Amino acid sequence: MKKTGIFLTLLVLVAHSALAQDFKATLEKTVTTFQRAQELQERLAASNRLELIANKFADQWAAPYYAAYSKALLGAMETDPIKKDQYLDQADQYLTKAQALTPDQDENFVLAAMIASTRIGVDPENRWQQYGKEFEQNLKKAKKLKEDNPRIYYLQGVSLLYTPEQFGGGKKAALPYFEKAATLFQQEPDDDITDPSWGEWPNTEYLKYCQS
Template identity: 35%
Template sequence: MKTSLLFFALLAASLTPAAAQTQPKTTAAQAAPAGYHDMLAATIQDIMSTGDAVQLKELASKMERAAAVAPQDWLPRYYQSYALLIATFQSKEDGDVKDKQLDQAETALQQARKLGGDKSELLVLQAYIYQARLSISPMMRSMQLSPKVNEALAAAKELNPGNPRIYLVQANNLYFTPKMFGGGAEAAKPVYDEAKARYAAFRPATPLAPSWGERQLMGRLKQYETAASTQASK
């Protein structure tokens, strides 16, 4: 509750005539009011700590308010998009509702792009959104969207081959692709291993920069270990 109240207070302060006259238009750090970065960090942590679709949508709305507080900062729009994306994966709603939510995620992502966000990270998130759309109707959408996932990831890798989220999303795409089309768990395993090595070497550019995915990766690798152990015991 205190978090929400502080966000509204920051938003109100940023919209006063005096603030509008004195607010710099150069960098996000200059434009953000006092307390903004601590609030943003806390909200990012909340997003990363929940798998509840309703809560994720509430946190996406909070990021939208943060974007109004610091309109030059790309990170609120990025995390708004990310929260909506993960909410879609966790949601039990029908496909039309999920598609509309992903439309909102793409809009936020486009806004982050206009604000000069990290291009590699934005491309990875775009690929992840394509995956979410594909998962709504795999049979109908795989031919159209699977290549788009790969294209976005290839562009992200060209910009920053050290970004571990590239390999995580790429491995996920392989994992859920039928074996007859070159995918499956066996095909994905080396890419998950590459992602693990990249995460070990990765250091985010700033404390608030994207760093998600390692927990998801370790969960997947644990599944491989469990499957191998089960197979060995037979």
């Protein structure tokens, strides 16, 4: 009986390991497809696949996180205010699931800050107070958990870049944040899809722009 129990335990462990490997491989392939997509339909299809992954692997933090990430980026790219909000609503729904699985994950707060910042763009005049406050609060929480997360400084740089100079923004104000993010991105490993590492390419482009 003891040998049988050990054998069954080993089978469970092997099956769990195979499932985890399948999850990571599927997630990485889909996220890469989404990030590299040139056409809107290809990007939408990849985002929809990320939703399916989030539903299938509901106990894995990275699954709903990347579903939220894809919807947040779609919202940022969308020009129609109504559709933009709809994408961001979906992003919030998946991010809530990710937060429930791992409450003290700095990346959750970074993504929440990005969503809040994008919300401002729908109606800047009427939304900047509410969502500007949410943006700052979420980045503050992320920084408290992991101060060397480059996406914190990348998002701060973007926010400052698009803030009028008379209110403390502009290229000169944003540059130090993109520079700090660039240094931290170089130190960040990118070999595990469950440890997010997005943002380096746009940060590099913004850095070049602010240096010009």
